[in-house]
Amino acid sequence: MGIIRIIWILSMLAFLAVLLSTLVYLPLNLDVLGINLSRDVYFFSWLSLITFFNSLILIITRLVRGIPASIIPMPAREFWMASRSNLELFHAHFSYWLRGIALGLNLCFVVLAFTVYTFYDPYVNTNTLPFILGLLGLTFAWLIAYFPLFSFLAKDLAEE
Numbered sequence: 001m002g003i004i005r006i007i008w009i010l011s012m013l014a015f016l017a018v019l020l021s022t023l024v025y026l027p028l029n030l031d032v033l034g035i036n037l038s039r040d041v042y043f044f045s046w047l048s049l050i051t052f053f054n055s056l057i058l059i060i061t062r063l064v065r066g067i068p069a070s071i072i073p074m075p076a077r078e079f080w081m082a083s084r085s086n087l088e089l090f091h092a093h094f095s096y097w098l099r100g101i102a103l104g105l106n107l108c109f110v111v112l113a114f115t116v117y118t119f120y121d122p123y124v125n126t127n128t129l130p131f132i133l134g135l136l137g138l139t140f141a142w143l144i145a146y147f148p149l150f151s152f153l154a155k156d157l158a159e160e
Contacts, residue, residue: 104139
């Protein structure tokens with residue numbers, strides 16, 4: 001399960017790589033959604049957004065461990081609450097599930113940063129909307145899969 005953490009970190013690094021590589025080719029003043037921004041403000045705004053979002057994911061995973069399990073909406077509650085080890089297993093899988101959502105949104109940020117670049121480079125003619133919608137769809141499906149995934153996981157672990 002540590003692979004999700006590695007991929008999540010790689011998605012943040014991929015975002016930073018795309019942001020830095022596209023920043024070099026952008027003009028000094030940008031017009032993003034009708035807002036006139038300097039290149040520096042654009043860069044630090046993106047950097048602040050990705051840092052805030054990923055920090056929020058880390059804080060939520062830590063907070064879930066500290067709040068009473070009785071108020072966490074969890075499927076197959078009787079299995080997860082049966083023992084301390086089951087609850088720790090739930091917390092571990094919950095953090096992986098949450099990082100999966102963060103991974104999907106980080107990849108959306110990568111595509112959005114590239115999209116801004118395509119507005120300023122006449123040689124790049126790429127329609128990024130299908131990529132953004134596809135990534136958002138997969139992220140939303142992962143979000144919706146919370147209850148079925150944890151129900152199946154509890155059932156599978158109970159049979160072992």
